[in-house]
Amino acid sequence: MSKPAVRVAVTGAAGQIGYALLFRIASGEMLGKDQPVILQLLEIPDEKAQNALKGVIMELEDCAFPLLAGIEAHSDPMQAFKDTDYALLVGARPRGPGMERADLLAANAQIFTAQGKALNAVASRNVKVLVVGNPANTNAYIAMKSAPDLPAKNFTAMLRLDHNRAASQLAAKAGFKVGDIRKLTVWGNHSPTMYADYRFATVNGKSVQETINDQAWNKDVFLPTVGKRGAAIIAARGLSSAASAANAAIDHMRDWALGSKGEWVTMGVPSNGEYGVPKDIVFGFPVTTENGEYKIVEGLEIDAFSQECINKTLAELEGERDGVKDLLK
Numbered sequence: 001m002s003k004p005a006v007r008v009a010v011t012g013a014a015g016q017i018g019y020a021l022l023f024r025i026a027s028g029e030m031l032g033k034d035q036p037v038i039l040q041l042l043e044i045p046d047e048k049a050q051n052a053l054k055g056v057i058m059e060l061e062d063c064a065f066p067l068l069a070g071i072e073a074h075s076d077p078m079q080a081f082k083d084t085d086y087a088l089l090v091g092a093r094p095r096g097p098g099m100e101r102a103d104l105l106a107a108n109a110q111i112f113t114a115q116g117k118a119l120n121a122v123a124s125r126n127v128k129v130l131v132v133g134n135p136a137n138t139n140a141y142i143a144m145k146s147a148p149d150l151p152a153k154n155f156t157a158m159l160r161l162d163h164n165r166a167a168s169q170l171a172a173k174a175g176f177k178v179g180d181i182r183k184l185t186v187w188g189n190h191s192p193t194m195y196a197d198y199r200f201a202t203v204n205g206k207s208v209q210e211t212i213n214d215q216a217w218n219k220d221v222f223l224p225t226v227g228k229r230g231a232a233i234i235a236a237r238g239l240s241s242a243a244s245a246a247n248a249a250i251d252h253m254r255d256w257a258l259g260s261k262g263e264w265v266t267m268g269v270p271s272n273g274e275y276g277v278p279k280d281i282v283f284g285f286p287v288t289t290e291n292g293e294y295k296i297v298e299g300l301e302i303d304a305f306s307q308e309c310i311n312k313t314l315a316e317l318e319g320e321r322d323g324v325k326d327l328l329k
């Protein structure tokens with residue numbers, strides 16, 4: 001007998017990440033090839049965006065995905081999030097010309113306050129929320145703070161793209177197969193301050209750090225390359241990363257829902273004070289996942305260089321948190 005369908009809400013569904021994401025969710029790559037899904041798609045109440053959404057839905061229909069049990073188009077989060085089991089918050093206000101970071105935070109605070117409130121009011125009490133729209137960590141924090149009746153742990157931000165980028169750079173440097181890399185993580189904010197950390201990483205049981213053995217490369221090449229990869233893609237493509245971002249969103253949700261089988265993955269999750277990160281700051285941590293729950297890997301040694309990197313990305317997130325404090329009252 002087939003499983004009952006689950007509800008998956010996606011915001012910004014007519015955008016470029018949406019276009020790379022929805023077809024993979026509908027084909028079962030996110031929640032399993034035996035899990036029917038109902039897509040609840042949200043776009044802004046604007047004629048052009050709603051028309052574009054109609055076109056995407058026509059294409060989803062034309063794929064005749066056996067697992068796609070329904071598609072809904074919405075312009076109101078209170079409808080889009082009704083009973084939803086999974087929510088991928090992709091739509092966000094992009095930075096416009098002359099816009100300062102504070103303006104970006106304020107514009108997004110409005111969106112994510114409204115969406116957090118809507119999730120609080122109408123979503124499944126077990127909803128798993130992934131925030132992709134930037135600034136992703138702080139947007140997740142805002143949504144979480146706006147949804148006091150839902151468990152804080154249900155709100156996460158996407159650091160998986162950074163994790164995958166780091167894995168790929170390490171594989172290229174040392175000739176590893178990317179799929180053989182274990183115990184890699186990225187600490188902190190999804191921004192150039194993130195700290196991609198391969199001190200614990202192994203390939204076939206061998207230490208990646210000892211194999212590479214090049215701290216200058218780590219500091220001067222690897223960290224800046226991973227940290228500025230988003231900007232490098234914008235410079236090359238004229239558009240921000242979309243397929244790789246959608247792929248990371250699939251990886252994040254799949255591992256959260258179906259388990260990481262003991263492997264570490266990176267998720268941005270609200271802190272409970274781990275590694276000195278103040279409670280509720282949404283921070284990239286190494287986690288393992290099982291039975292639909294994630295668990296932060298604790299007890300890792302943080303050396304002086306790593307502490308300095310963690311302090312820097314934490315300071316940025318504390319600044320963002322303080323910047324939206326008044327907007328959350």
Ligand SMILES: NC(=O)C1=CN([C@@H]2O[C@H](COP(=O)(O)OP(=O)(O)OC[C@H]3O[C@@H](n4cnc5c(N)ncnc54)[C@H](O)[C@@H]3O)[C@@H](O)[C@H]2O)C=CC1
Nearest residue numbers: 012014015016017043044091092132133134136158161245
């Ligand atoms: N966390 C991460 O690793 C990454 C995050 N991003 C971020 O993801 C976001 C989306 O990127 P793209 O799809 O390329 O942008 P896009 O501009 O192509 O699409 C965004 C869509 O969201 C919609 N939207 C805006 N506000 C909305 C709202 N309040 N409710 C529903 N829909 C809304 C827009 O109408 C648009 O169709 C951006 O904020 C981008 O910076 C992108 C890459 C990686």
Ligand SMILES: O=C([O-])CC(=O)C(=O)O
Nearest residue numbers: 134161229230231240241
């Ligand atoms: O930099 C951007 O605007 C898009 C992004 O988050 C990334 O590619 O990591």
